[in-house]
Amino acid sequence: MSEEEKIIVRIDAELKELIPQYLSNRDQDIKKIEDALIRSDFGLIQSLGHSMKGSGGGYGFDMITEIGAEIEQAAKSLDKNSIITNINRLKNYLRRIEIHYE
């Protein structure tokens, strides 16, 4: 199996202590969204997407903001397929990122 290409993310060194918790919160979001999908709780998914959209780029994870916006929009349209696609995008991104503090 070929190794996945890493995505380099440059993060402000002032945020170093916060990053592990921030990323672990996103893992929690993925679990919450997957559970919410089973219950068709689109309101919760919309709110979680909205929060990701509003926080990701502030930390330096612009992709989390982008995916959060997609998830929020998909939940508004009750579009399960798009939510699943974007959750997979988020998982893929979180697996591949390599953080450089500067």
Added chain:
Amino acid sequence: VQVTETAESKTAQINRPINLLLVEDNADNRLLIQSYLKKYPIKIDIAENGEIAVAKFKENKYDIVLMDMQMPVMDGYTATSLIRQWEKEQNLPPTPLIALTAYALKEDIEKSINIGCTNHLSKPIKKDKLIQFIFKYIKEEKNE
């Protein structure tokens, strides 16, 4: 005041600690803002929703308020209106109040300004812009 003046040089001109009220329901964003402001002489009070914000605002004197617009219990639009109304009743000048919104849409910006916000910052919050805004309004207030 020179336009090129940095936030750091402005901090040096402010001798007393700044009292800031941060109204934000998202813990990730609270931590982010607290981290970015850690090295400045700023005392941060936290309110998790608009209702708590209005109560804290009435009890304390703040130099500046950062107000998220979308929050549970009471949103930022309502809280800002109540704060402005209370300031009027108390004959107090309007405190600089910066709206934090997830959208950079024109109507949302207009709505926040119409309701009484001094200015508007779009989320996600970027460090330079945040520092620049805080010191701009602190300074303007001090010069009045």
